[in-house]
Amino acid sequence: MEEIIDLLSEKITKNLLKDPKMKLDPSEPLISTGLLDSFNLVDLALIVEETFGVRIEDFELNADTFDTLEQLAQIIAERQ
Amino acid sequence: MQLPDIFLLAFLLILIRLLPGQNLRRGAMLVCSCVFVFMFQPVLPIRGLDFSFPLWTILLTVCVYGAFSRENPLKSRQNLIDFAFIFGTLLLISLTRFFSYDGILSASRPPQLRGILPVIAAGAALSFLLNTAAWRDSKWPAKLFIWLILIILIVLKTPQLALLFSRSARSLNGQSAELALSTDIRWFGFSYIAFRLLSILIDTLKGRKADLSLGDFLVYVCFPPALSAGPIDRWDRFTKEYTAGPKNQAAADILSGFGQIALGLFHKFILADALAKMALSAQNAGQFIHTGWAWAALFAYALQIFFDFSGYSEIAVGLGMLFGIHLPKNFDHPYLKPDLTKFWSSWHMTLTQWIRSYVFNPLTRTLRGNKNHPLPQWLIVLITQLTTMLLIGLWHGVTLNFVIWGLWHGIGLFVHQLYSHKTAAWLRSMSSGVQKIYTVFSTLLTILYVSLGWIWFVVPDFSGALAFFGRLFG
Numbered sequence A: 001m002e003e004i005i006d007l008l009s010e011k012i013t014k015n016l017l018k019d020p021k022m023k024l025d026p027s028e029p030l031i032s033t034g035l036l037d038s039f040n041l042v043d044l045a046l047i048v049e050e051t052f053g054v055r056i057e058d059f060e061l062n063a064d065t066f067d068t069l070e071q072l073a074q075i076i077a078e079r080q
Numbered sequence B: 001m002q003l004p005d006i007f008l009l010a011f012l013l014i015l016i017r018l019l020p021g022q023n024l025r026r027g028a029m030l031v032c033s034c035v036f037v038f039m040f041q042p043v044l045p046i047r048g049l050d051f052s053f054p055l056w057t058i059l060l061t062v063c064v065y066g067a068f069s070r071e072n073p074l075k076s077r078q079n080l081i082d083f084a085f086i087f088g089t090l091l092l093i094s095l096t097r098f099f100s101y102d103g104i105l106s107a108s109r110p111p112q113l114r115g116i117l118p119v120i121a122a123g124a125a126l127s128f129l130l131n132t133a134a135w136r137d138s139k140w141p142a143k144l145f146i147w148l149i150l151i152i153l154i155v156l157k158t159p160q161l162a163l164l165f166s167r168s169a170r171s172l173n174g175q176s177a178e179l180a181l182s183t184d185i186r187w188f189g190f191s192y193i194a195f196r197l198l199s200i201l202i203d204t205l206k207g208r209k210a211d212l213s214l215g216d217f218l219v220y221v222c223f224p225p226a227l228s229a230g231p232i233d234r235w236d237r238f239t240k241e242y243t244a245g246p247k248n249q250a251a252a253d254i255l256s257g258f259g260q261i262a263l264g265l266f267h268k269f270i271l272a273d274a275l276a277k278m279a280l281s282a283q284n285a286g287q288f289i290h291t292g293w294a295w296a297a298l299f300a301y302a303l304q305i306f307f308d309f310s311g312y313s314e315i316a317v318g319l320g321m322l323f324g325i326h327l328p329k330n331f332d333h334p335y336l337k338p339d340l341t342k343f344w345s346s347w348h349m350t351l352t353q354w355i356r357s358y359v360f361n362p363l364t365r366t367l368r369g370n371k372n373h374p375l376p377q378w379l380i381v382l383i384t385q386l387t388t389m390l391l392i393g394l395w396h397g398v399t400l401n402f403v404i405w406g407l408w409h410g411i412g413l414f415v416h417q418l419y420s421h422k423t424a425a426w427l428r429s430m431s432s433g434v435q436k437i438y439t440v441f442s443t444l445l446t447i448l449y450v451s452l453g454w455i456w457f458v459v460p461d462f463s464g465a466l467a468f469f470g471r472l473f474g
Helices: A002-016 A038-052 A069-079 B003-017 B022-040 B049-068 B077-098 B113-130 B140-157 B159-173 B190-205 B214-222 B235-244 B250-275 B291-323 B340-344 B349-369 B377-396 B400-428 B432-458 B462-473
Strands: none
Touching: A002 A038, A002 A069, A038 A069, A038 B349, B003 B022, B003 B250, B003 B291, B022 B049, B022 B077, B022 B214, B049 B077, B049 B113, B049 B140, B049 B190, B049 B214, B077 B113, B077 B214, B140 B159, B140 B190, B140 B377, B190 B214, B190 B235, B190 B349, B214 B235, B250 B291, B291 B432, B291 B462, B340 B400, B340 B432, B349 B377, B377 B400, B400 B432, B400 B462, B432 B462
């Protein structure tokens, strides 16, 4: 789980938020706070699919499905 | 929904909730949902149409169930019971013809039975037929209904097509076609019903399994609290909560449900209705002499539409709570958001979430995923934002003013997207004082942009809207 979280955190700050120095807390809300916008979410889905081979469906890209790195990592681990 | 409807519904929802046994509750809720589809329908000047629209809502829902369900209805006891409840209710409503000339459960007196019964029988037969073994694994019934629903939506939302429909219906009925108006064609709640039906059809076409009974599906599509103005709940979320039955917290739910309803009534019937007296409208847009009053009217409208719509949503959420259903909220302080992207994440949230799930996300994924011919980032943002907002505009009506309103927001979102990453990183490096000042400034700018956008929404003719812009800045 921790490996998934670290990898996700790195990809999000570097590729999506373009702020590699930024640190994300695993329990920090990403979607409900607006940190990740709708474009970031689609990119995140593509990154997850490419990196972990797990598909996050279009209707799942919202804060109800996952809002934190922990929750996303949990989904990835369950589907792998 | 008028006040008597709200109180009647509140009473019935509590009553059904308190019934003993989940099966009895589900049966009663199914009948209640069917009846309210008829009760909410306004009277229409075309004979029989205010009975036909609710009837078609029920039959369309039953047929859509036949198109996506993988379960043979003849083999499922639950579905057969649901079938009996639905068609029994339709028959009962039709029979009220013999009791009153005004219509007891329907907008006006139901038409003659010989006209209705074949339609009801055809709907039932079609639903069974769509679900026969030969077609159960085929995708075309679902595709057919997606197109049918889209065509109905386009006809209802396009004034010229609605007028054509009204003329044809009047001619068929032997009524004067010359008196036809596009507003004759008001199919109650169809904009919301259509999106619920479309979501399950698209999901099942993509391979998702939808394991729900006919009755539960109909209650999802026609849940009375959400029939008039949403929210557009997701079918999987709704049916999960609905089939689990209300939790043992009736008193707490009823208390907070009435709290929400009271808040919604205050927002809708006091604040919004009071603001309407001074707010910008299609009728008064050309009458402003002083710039100050024009600005006041514009901001009054911005608040009026918010309180009106969010009030309705609160009432719907509150009514749902009385029954133990927690409908999703539709508004989350949209005018306190510091940018247009966040505004659209908190305004009519269930509609924007729907559009994201079925238009924006698949479109962005396709454009982003094309590694061989990658499009520049800005072009993807432009295409997806304009498409999404144009569709939201057209959902309100296929007219020039709604197209411009959609594009206004599409362009706004595109421009915000271009600079948002840079400002977000810069803002994070600033002190909290600077962040606060920036947030206040950007929130005011967002309110201004959204408010100016409402001019296109409220003034239907282009020149009238431009003249009002001229009054504001002239």
